[in-house]
Amino acid sequence: MFCFEVATLVLAPPSVVFDTSLSVELHTSSMRDSREQAVAGVTSGRLSLGDQVTWRARHFGFTWHMTSTISAYVRPSYFVDEQVSGPFRYWRHAHTFESTRDGESGVEATLMKDIVEFAAPAGPLGVLAEALVLRRYMTKLILLRNAHIKQTIETTVR
Template structure:
């Protein structure tokens, strides 16, 4: 099963980084100009335990839907999103946060498995892993840009 591990330092307090990581406005900004969108079952602009988010992305001529649910949340230390519906056999994204003297270390761990067929397994290992790594890296840079400047006030107030 492919997995991804990304560690990012952000010069901001843990609570701010935690809330920006589950902030739906960040997702909207990240998806601007892409052939992707999402719909949310969240009651507020912050994803909470039990809430869902559905990602819509067009890959290989087909619209793919993946719905994840926040299955665990320990504020401000971690939260977990797991696929409850979608094309993948398995998808689990763990978000961990560690306060350090001058900021926060954000640790993302993703385990996933592509569709059952041979093409799905190959695509999962080659395409999907690269796609998720790139997406995650862009997401963390965006969180960093908001957290380390005054931009965070516009989305967390």
């Protein structure tokens, strides 16, 4: 199993960043390169506790489906999405939102943290795939998503 953390400073209050992070439309627009779409469950709007969504996306030349559920939800500070079914042996993505101030401008900001834990299927081959490809690839996807969230919010809020 692999775990990584990404921290992103967004110049907006935690409630705005929290709500935006749960938007199905924002998620799909942030993952447009992989043509990710919500195809079952909650397919539009803002996700909340207990909601399930099935995502369809293209990665590594293959179409994948993953159903996840919002398993924890404390607005505006924390939520977790976990795979119910899909390509991973295990997938858990915790999102935290801490109120802070931008050091340069003093503007109200949010320190958004993503803690992602996952395990590939296929035993030893999956462990090899994690080490050679998936760790870097999954980190890149979260960084892209966070950059999109940051840009969307900061462009809208300002």
